Amino acid sequence: MQKHNQKEHLYKLLVIGDLGVGKTSIIKRYVHQNFSPHYRATIGVDFALKVLNWDAETVVRLQLWDIAGQERFGNMTRVYYREAMGAFIVFDVTRPATFEAVTKWKEDLDSKLVLPSGKPVPTVLLANKCDQGIDVLMNNGIKMDQFCKENGFVGWFETSAKENININEASRCLVKHIIASESDPVQSVEPDIIKPHLNSSKIVSCSACFKS
């Protein structure tokens, strides 16, 4: 049970991106601290829950929605976007086509989901399988920063679900931006309802993440 003065945030996060980029693996690594090369394809949507002790007064519960990657499902999966507070868009550094699809995913997301303030939901870009594609992003860091700025990502991380690289960091970054995007934290204490705030107006950038 919670302490009396503890605040609890519940955030719905989407994990989207092309088929086979490792969305499920990232979530399994993040939530269950393990990895297997034998995950089955996700059909529809899978779920996970991660509880973070954010600070002494704050508990953050993350509802992770692991959404099937095939483009064809677009129509069907858009209902899953409803009321999400943040998103990860994932691509596979060993498959350039999955990076090309990133802007498509971002546009799709922004067209179907906005915060009540009218702003897009905070989104972090994950360059996954970086254990396999060492050279791909080398010397491209600045380009990636530029890409994120142009496309409205709040940050990007090279990740590896297999080697457990940067996944916790990426999540902290996203949560920080979500918290910052909520101007009035008192309202969000209802445990089972995700209630975006109507009057949040500005996104505060945080020091650990990409500055917009």
Added chain:
Amino acid sequence: PAALPAAPLGFTDVNLNSRNTYEVSRRRSAPEHLPHGGGTAPAAPAPPPQEPPERARHRLGIAGAGSSFAEFFTRNFFTKRTKELKPAVQSAPGWKLFGKVPPRENLPKDSKIIQQEYEARTGRMYKPPAPSARRKNIEFEPLSTTALILEDRPANLPAKSVEEALRHRQEYDEMVAEAKKREIKEAHKRKKIMRERFKQEENIASAMVIWVNEILPNWEGMRATRRVRELWWQGLPPSVRGKVWSLAVGNELNITPELYEIFLSRAKERWKSFSETSSENDTEDAGASVADREASLELIKLDISRTFPSLYIFQKGGPYHDLLHSVLGAYTCYRPDVGYVQGMSFIAAVLILNLEEADAFIAFANLLNKPCQLAFFRVDHSMMLKYFAAFEVFFEENLPKLFLHFKSYSLTPDIYLIDWIFTLYSKSLPLDLACRVWDVFCRDGEEFLFRTGLGILRLYEDILLQMDFIHIAQFLTKLPEDITSEKLFSCIAAIQMQNSNKKWAQVFASLMKDNKEGDKNHSPVPKN
């Protein structure tokens, strides 16, 4: 962009937890790590583990007709395989004999111990020297250590007193009695399981005789009889399963094995030309449909390795990899309007496990041509919503309490039904159980898919009523693995597919009519 190294598609690593995770300082977008000007080279990554190619280990070396495979791949088999893949625990040679003996402490080796070691190696009684270890052994290995407790103290220690010796003997007797009791109980349990298995096998054998000798030769005349329908509900014997599925699904599309060969060769040509041109740059100017189809082929490749990965037979190098590839590839050529959609690989895989290649393709194409499957695989969203709505009618009728509970969380059927319907439960249920669902699905049609869904909800109703949104969603998208066919089928049997005298088809038809009038409301549930 520069040419990128292609990702190896097969397996890379099975032995997961034994490896250290090195602290690799990766670049990320955090300002303190920003590679200003030129970019810092990433720190050396963890060296890749030098493991032998996994492929060889994954090969099962199965030969023979596929008809009895489904029976073979039960859950027991899965767990066994997984266990086998783990590297054997290293233990000192000679001591392995006793399985659970704890690692030996370092003791001065006197002649007695050497003698004991020798005895242990040659398979005779072994006396562990440390008293603490001795206790443990008696707990776990009563039969292999019976003489231990009677052993006198080593010569350099004072002898046991009479009372102590007596007490030890008494304790020892009790322990042995306890162990015996346990063993007898275990033996009884084993016997019971064996008896049940024999009975089951007998049932299967006698059912098989009936199917082969009576029903199959008179299929059209007998398929709808009460007796056959009842026998069908019990589950098809694996040896006739594929045949019955084929007959029940039918071949409305009139596909012949020759036609399959034609589409297969077309698919092969396409793969060839695709792999030849894939080195060129993107298909920017090519029509979107071509790009889609090529993407489709790419998707098939990606998904095949993620189809029943625990079976290790559809993955690259596995015995059925090419077969699955062929059936799916031929289908995308046969039905370019549908193409490849995720979920198909599971359906094709189950068919391949039960039918010969061409028959599997024929059943696959006809199965996907059923109205419900066509609606889902074409991702016809408004049709899907009608199926969900019909499902909810029967959900409310059969499980009103749970229905309200779900409603209170706005937990809509699309959250769990999509996976179930797209894969016909082959991904969510254990394979043997999924095959039994397929049996009755072939008998009763789409209605049974939704009835099965309600059966699952009924089976777990009490648990689900205690859960909140995220836990229900997690539970239903990953069902418990110990679900048994007896329990599930008794729950399915208890689901009534009648709603104020309307059957599934009528309910569905009236929903279709309603939606024609008030269309365009795409939200699956009214938001409350």
